[in-house]
Amino acid sequence: MSATAELNRRLPGGRYIGGVLQRIGLDGRGLVIAIPTIWLLLFFLIPFLVVAKISLSEAAIARPPYLPIWEWSDGFLNINLNFGNYLFLLDDPLYVAAYIESVRIAAISTVVTLLIGYPMAYLIARSSPDRRNILLMLVVLPFWTSFLLRVYAWIGFLKANGIINNFLISLGILNEPLVMLQTDFAVYVGIVYTYLPFMILPLYANLVKLDEAYLEASADLGARPATTFFTITLPLSANGIIAGCMLVFIPAVGEFVIPALLGGPDTLMIGRVLWDEFFSNRDWPIASAVAIVMLFVLVIPIMLLRKVQAVDEGAS
């Protein structure tokens, strides 16, 4: 209500707009919810439906390179749904392996990111307010340069005569350069490095709200700092951990650039498979099917998690 009133006051002609919106049942609150909803519809649901449609069509040498799934002829509507693409994914062990591998790499990277990000977030949240802002600035600072550039910089670090190898050899710790580039290790480094801020920020936002009195109460009741951490801090930051892990895990599963630039030829991630199907094989239906399955691989665990959380909250 008041938000609409505000709108009326601020915008010239806002009274009119506000009136129209109100007539169609939208007040300020509804409006605030409507904008992201429309955004999601336009930029997520519609493209998703397009991809889903393509995944059910048949590949063809044409432009676009697939056959339409419905045709109107002689008064009949012919719908040809081709589930072959999905069956093909199951048939070829490459795809299944790529999914498993992607989930595995993303999961390990997420855990590593959590292990590095949690102490950082904790320290930032516990430092004085002025220090906090500087540290948060440093966390987001890498975003100021291009992501690609930063991944290329890692090549400079990891390659055979790169900075790390040269340094270790000059110290005499190594005789021969370590092979780091084009390995899974490089992919982990790349993912952890890239997604660390996405872990730190939600964790920080959660930990900074943690009331110090809980920690003091725990100590007062005889808990050593480590016990307090595991019995109080960690459970109370569960939501931050979940949010951070989601923000890292989900994009990491579909990551293409990092495995392409840092990974080896046998680093099999679904993002690369997708790329190959689209651009090398120009098999849009298969590529779309790969994308749709990936979505379900991601969505199902998220839904399960939310259900568990809902049950948890209902019980409390």
Add this chain to the structure above:
Amino acid sequence: MSEGNATPDAEPRADPWADPHAVPFLQVRNVTKKFGAFVAVDNVSLDIYKGEIFCLLGGSGCGKSTLLRLLSGFETASSGQIIIDGQDQEGVPPFARKTNMMFQSYALFPHMSVEKNIAYGLKRDGLPKAEIAARVSDMLSLVQMDQFASRKPHQLSGGQRQRVALARSLVKKPKLLMLDEPLGALDKKLREETQFELIKIQESLGVTFVVVTHDQEEAMTLSSRIGVMTEGRIVQVGTPHEIYEYPQSRFVADFIGSVNMFEGRITEDHEDHVLIGSRDTQTDIFVPHGISGVVGQQVAVAVRPEKVQISKSQLHDMRNTFTGKIDEIAYMGNSSVFQVLLDSGKRVRVSQSNRMRSNEDTLKWGDRVHVGWHDDAGIVVSS
């Protein structure tokens, strides 16, 4: 029902603080705490004895919580010494101290049920499960929260949370329990009920309580002794009776209850009485005992409103009587409070209990009256 009934303390048991041989359970010696240049606790010394309910009373920001946090180890003193049960607490971390604290915000763990909250401290001691369960259930019944054992804190009312916090802080049977504004979050009626329960629980368990409060009535009701704080310093320590009847400074007299202050100078200083000349009264104020002071020294006489008599006729049995007119009357139910404008221009607050429903001699606004007090009603304060 007011004047002159200052009977000496008729306490049955001997008060440990009056016994020179008693060893205090908690000793605070010249403790100072600075935050940067700001002195939050300023050279505080205190002796607190076993079984006491000791109240730290003072306005907001005077350093009460900081002093409590020094005792429980959450802050380290800039200087001074804290001894609990004969043990110097320097360098002892909070988790190793045998004291417990009930937090101002209660600080109940939001992700644990009432039962788990109470069991938390016992689990840290590694007690057997059966004993933990037994002690938790004892505590739950002590604070009458048995039915709520499996609730989470956010499903409880303020009063219930207060009980859980109390149970959690008592379950480890600490010898010293610190309570930071334990009743501050409760409404007035609940607060009054809970005060008596708190005393009952304290007596039944024999725990020494140090209670922080800014509510002087609460301090009066709860405590064996009160330490009045202002600006990080303890300005007076005494029983509620002593603090109320014999405040040692203007601040204490003014802070505890309401008081009429007559500023003046000593005009005559005798062994058995002094006279104080005040611009607030036309005649000198008579004080029936000697005081440590010199003629000409600036002092004030503090008189409680309920110790001031008011009458339309002359008050014959008193030496300190003055005339004025009634400026304001407030009916408070059990008592009436009069503002009397003395002929000197000074306003005096007079409180009279309403013993009868109506009075023949009803005082009305604008009446000319005599006010006065018995010799021993006035307290001389010099600081």
